[in-house]
Amino acid sequence: xxxxxxxxxxxxxxxxxxxxxxxxxxxxxxxxxxxxxxxxxxxxxxxxxxxxxxxxxxxxxxxxxxxxxxxxxxxxxxxxxxxxxxxxxxxxxxxxxxxxxxxxxxxxxxxxxxxxxxxxxxxxxxxxxxxxxxxxxxxxxxxxxxxxxxxxxxxxxxxxxxxxxxxxxxxxxxxxxxxxxxxxxxxxxxxxxxxxxxxxxxxxxxxxxxxxxxxxxx
Amino acid sequence: xxxxxxxxxxxxxxxxxxxxxxxxxxxxxxxxxxxxxxxxxxxxxxxxxxxxxxxxxxxxxxxxxxxxxxxxxxxxxxxxxxxxxxxxxxxxxxxxxxxxxxxxxxxxxxxxxxxxxxxxxxxxxxxxxxxxxxxxxxxxxxxxxxxxxxxxxxxxxxxxxxxxxxxxxxxxxxxxxxxxxxxxxxxxxxxxxxxxxxxxxxxxxxxxxxxxxxxxxx
DNA sequence: TCTGTGGATTTGTGATCACATTTGTCCATG
DNA sequence: CATGGACAAATGTGATCACAAATCCACAGA
Numbered sequence: 041x042x043x044x045x046x047x048x049x050x051x052x053x054x055x056x057x058x059x060x061x062x063x064x065x066x067x068x069x070x071x072x073x074x075x076x077x078x079x080x081x082x083x084x085x086x087x088x089x090x091x092x093x094x095x096x097x098x099x100x101x102x103x104x105x106x107x108x109x110x111x112x113x114x115x116x117x118x119x120x121x122x123x124x125x126x127x128x129x130x131x132x133x134x135x136x137x138x139x140x141x142x143x144x145x146x147x148x149x150x151x152x153x154x155x156x157x158x159x160x161x162x163x164x165x166x167x168x169x170x171x172x173x174x175x176x177x178x179x180x181x182x183x184x185x186x187x188x189x190x191x192x193x194x195x196x197x198x199x200x201x202x203x204x205x206x207x208x209x210x211x212x213x214x215x216x217x218x219x220x221x222x223x224x225x226x227x228x229x230x231x232x233x234x235x236x237x238x239x240x241x242x243x244x245x246x247x248x249x250x251x252x253x254x255x256x257x258x
Numbered sequence: 259x260x261x262x263x264x265x266x267x268x269x270x271x272x273x274x275x276x277x278x279x280x281x282x283x284x285x286x287x288x289x290x291x292x293x294x295x296x297x298x299x300x301x302x303x304x305x306x307x308x309x310x311x312x313x314x315x316x317x318x319x320x321x322x323x324x325x326x327x328x329x330x331x332x333x334x335x336x337x338x339x340x341x342x343x344x345x346x347x348x349x350x351x352x353x354x355x356x357x358x359x360x361x362x363x364x365x366x367x368x369x370x371x372x373x374x375x376x377x378x379x380x381x382x383x384x385x386x387x388x389x390x391x392x393x394x395x396x397x398x399x400x401x402x403x404x405x406x407x408x409x410x411x412x413x414x415x416x417x418x419x420x421x422x423x424x425x426x427x428x429x430x431x432x433x434x435x436x437x438x439x440x441x442x443x444x445x446x447x448x449x450x451x452x453x454x455x456x457x458x459x460x461x462x463x464x465x466x467x468x469x470x471x472x473x474x475x476x
Numbered sequence: 477t478c479t480g481t482g483g484a485t486t487t488g489t490g491a492t493c494a495c496a497t498t499t500g501t502c503c504a505t506g
Numbered sequence: 507c508a509t510g511g512a513c514a515a516a517t518g519t520g521a522t523c524a525c526a527a528a529t530c531c532a533c534a535g536a
Binding site for chain 3: 314331334
């Protein structure tokens with residue numbers, strides 16, 4: 041019938057628990073939180089101006105996606121990943137991302153490549169400015185821009201949960217080894233896209249993914 | 259007014275929301291619910307003898323894993339997957355499961371293969387008895403028994419969420435085409451395991467996964 | 477037979493509270 | 507200086523309630 045969203049004056053259309061979820065999700069994926077950071081229901085609730093109930097639902101949702109870990113006493117915190125687990129998550133990325141890139145290749149037109157190019161420049165800028173959050177954000181946006189063309193929401197959705205799990209760890213990685221040069225494989229990815237070379241594209245993504253996380257081992 | 263909180267202090271029992279989650283999860287993964295089945299918080303609460311709060315947390319968790327879909331009005335139901343989505347999920351299985359099998363191959367000893375053999379016989383029995391839930395259950399157990407040896411909890415966890423999403427659909431598939439013979443690829447999997455042939459094992463799993471879901475298309 | 481319209485019922489959402497348990501702090505004791 | 511125990515604060519859990527929106531259903535009108 042009437043599609044008018046005449047919600048209560050206090051809040052906008054999206055439910056409170058969804059706003060909390062989205063906000064926390066961005067913070068985690070972009071590496072704004074360090075590994076092992078503890079979170080409380082009342083604290084999150086206060087931060088977003090809601091009660092415990094929506095905060096609880098948001099955190100439950102995030103723990104279900106692996107973005108947060110649940111201690112035995114029910115306390116939530118950002119995960120501190122073991123080396124084995126990092127290797128597993130990197131392997132998942134190495135399996136899914138070449139597939140998504142290959143699916144996107146057929147649909148990739150010039151405007152898309154240009155957009156990725158400009159995102160890559162923003163990424164290089166973030167490195168110059170030593171801004172970890174912006175570096176992670178633009179790096180993920182570079183990949184996501186390509187994968188959105190794959191028209192494969194299920195695979196992309198699963199991949200994003202993997203990124204979520206790696207968020208705090210990637211932040212810790214960045215601050216530990218302060219990189220000064222842009223990731224070299226982004227150029228290879230763009231070249232393979234322009235050439236329409238499927239094999240080269242898959243290889244470039246596999247190396248970009250595994251290389252970036254190999255530094256964390258040890 | 260329920261004055262009997264009856265928390266049974268110091269009795270190490272899982273929280274209510276966790277019990278609800280596990281129960282619903284099994285029902286979904288084993289195909290006890292058909293696609294499109296609607297669920298209500300109060301209904302689930304009554305079914306498990308708890309209030310709305312734990313039921314809400316359990317359903318939120320399951321929707322986060324893709325086991326349930328959330329309508330615009332906030333109602334939850336088992337997913338009705340499109341053909342495209344089924345193809346995507348099958349592709350994910352085709353990528354992850356050969357990898358898990360390969361990792362398990364090095365650690366697979368004779369007792370494991372024997373156990374898989376007996377599970378496979380239970381699977382064939384379920385087919386003879388035309389029992390869809392038991393068929394799905396033993397089929398998943400066959401795969402999981404192998405993958406547990408891979409010692410890769412992150413990959414296996416991700417894969418299980420894919421199985422979850424396919425649960426109701428696999429049930430619908432089964433009742434639609436009433437299979438009468440056991441899946442032929444399980445034998446190939448067992449043979450490749452005995453021979454220690456990595457390439458053959460990967461291939462057997464890829465075909466087992468894609469073949470089983472190809473029937474659903476159209 | 478079909479349609480839409482009104483009200484009654486069902487349902488999800490968010491706040492609040494009681495309670496058991498965990499965690500933190502401080503001080504006495506060895 | 508280290509250790510442990512008692513007390514206080516903090517925290518997750520689950521029940522309950524009010525409320526608005528969505529859904530359902532009977533019934534009148536075309």
